[in-house]
Amino acid sequence: MFAMEYSDERRRFVVSGKAAAVVVTLAAFLAFGSGIMLGKQTTLGGSSAFAAETLFGDQPPAGVDFSPVWRAWSSIDERFVPTGAAADATATNTPATGFTDPQERVWGMIQGLAASLDDPYTVFLPPSDAKIFQDDISGSFEGVGMEIAIRDSVLTIVSPLKNTPAFRAGLKAGDLITHIDGESTRGMQIDGAVKRIRGERGTTVVLTVRRAGESGPFDVDVVRDVIEIPTISAELREGSGSVADDDVYVIELLNFGGLSSALFRGELRNFIKSGTNKLVLDLRGNPGGFLGAAVDMASWFLPTGKTVVTEDYGKNGQPIAHRSRGYDVFNDNLKMVILIDKGSASASEILAGALAHYEVATLVGEYTFGKGSVQELVDITPNTSLKITVARWLLPGGEPIPHEGIAPDVEVKITDEDREAERDPQMEEAVRILLGTSTSTAVR
Numbered sequence: 001m002f003a004m005e006y007s008d009e010r011r012r013f014v015v016s017g018k019a020a021a022v023v024v025t026l027a028a029f030l031a032f033g034s035g036i037m038l039g040k041q042t043t044l045g046g047s048s049a050f051a052a053e054t055l056f057g058d059q060p061p062a063g064v065d066f067s068p069v070w071r072a073w074s075s076i077d078e079r080f081v082p083t084g085a086a087a088d089a090t091a092t093n094t095p096a097t098g099f100t101d102p103q104e105r106v107w108g109m110i111q112g113l114a115a116s117l118d119d120p121y122t123v124f125l126p127p128s129d130a131k132i133f134q135d136d137i138s139g140s141f142e143g144v145g146m147e148i149a150i151r152d153s154v155l156t157i158v159s160p161l162k163n164t165p166a167f168r169a170g171l172k173a174g175d176l177i178t179h180i181d182g183e184s185t186r187g188m189q190i191d192g193a194v195k196r197i198r199g200e201r202g203t204t205v206v207l208t209v210r211r212a213g214e215s216g217p218f219d220v221d222v223v224r225d226v227i228e229i230p231t232i233s234a235e236l237r238e239g240s241g242s243v244a245d246d247d248v249y250v251i252e253l254l255n256f257g258g259l260s261s262a263l264f265r266g267e268l269r270n271f272i273k274s275g276t277n278k279l280v281l282d283l284r285g286n287p288g289g290f291l292g293a294a295v296d297m298a299s300w301f302l303p304t305g306k307t308v309v310t311e312d313y314g315k316n317g318q319p320i321a322h323r324s325r326g327y328d329v330f331n332d333n334l335k336m337v338i339l340i341d342k343g344s345a346s347a348s349e350i351l352a353g354a355l356a357h358y359e360v361a362t363l364v365g366e367y368t369f370g371k372g373s374v375q376e377l378v379d380i381t382p383n384t385s386l387k388i389t390v391a392r393w394l395l396p397g398g399e400p401i402p403h404e405g406i407a408p409d410v411e412v413k414i415t416d417e418d419r420e421a422e423r424d425p426q427m428e429e430a431v432r433i434l435l436g437t438s439t440s441t442a443v444r
Contacts, residue, residue, distance in 0.1 A: 256289020
């Protein structure tokens, strides 16, 4: 799946044991809406038939010679002889891709144009891929349930979603996929990888994986299923003493989708009612989502006007600062830890980076993914789109999200031995920090 890989488009993602002591005003908390930002989309052309003027008006871009394109087009028409699958398709009167269906050549040209930018997040979505994108946004589809990206020219797992086939098969954030059903992923684009990994429920895809710490690549068989993208879960961990001294409220946020802001608001209300001031926000394995959701969630902890993140458009436009809406319902008695790992990307990095910058929360875990760019979805025709990188994210201090990811304040790794023993040392350290028993010197 790459649902969340399309997450940031601008189509746009001392308490005394009393809840009231944590909250500035509960009434204000209950009154505000979720505030999902969808933004606008740009449309270039309204017909699936290709014409140069669709993209450029009456004239092509100044200084660009398009004659080689048309010479290549004519040479294909005059000289190309289909072989293999193309020949078989022609023999059965089925259109051969790019030969008897010239429109496919247009899609290929645009894909090549996008690939020439050497940016893994800028891709063209022909009709079949555009449909996949819409299925992902709907939150339900058939596949394996993981976020993938091209990282340093290698197909990389950003995060397997919890309780999905990919998760149950043991795939991990940071795994490198070298082959899909025996086919090398070298040079493969995201759209091609998605089409090969996704499939009907009950069928199997074999992924060849390289993993840090392993001596060599190994195969993982994943049985596809219907994927329902989860959003949030929460629990009050029972302490050994009084509520005010020991209990920790844990909110696990799995994506920043269309409903996440409202669900997060509801869980914050439950946190307040619980009477504890100790909160863990678990963003591990969260590949991102709508920008507006991240800004909305940060607003519960920040005063009005505080910068959450800035979109830096470089020479193409003025920067856009996304600021807190100032719900700011918590006082200084709040104790908060955010858990992060290599699967925390995009909107997760924005929220974690902002709350760490303003010293609202301590970051515990491992380095995040490092998704520091902004994509916009541009309609090329009614059923095709171009997902194009238009800006980069700047954290509140003005620094970009590092390519290697945001560093935790307290680094804690989870080993295979921990997983086998069902231990969670990252959560354990978060609890120690909130209880004041941690020996770390990096705690805020």
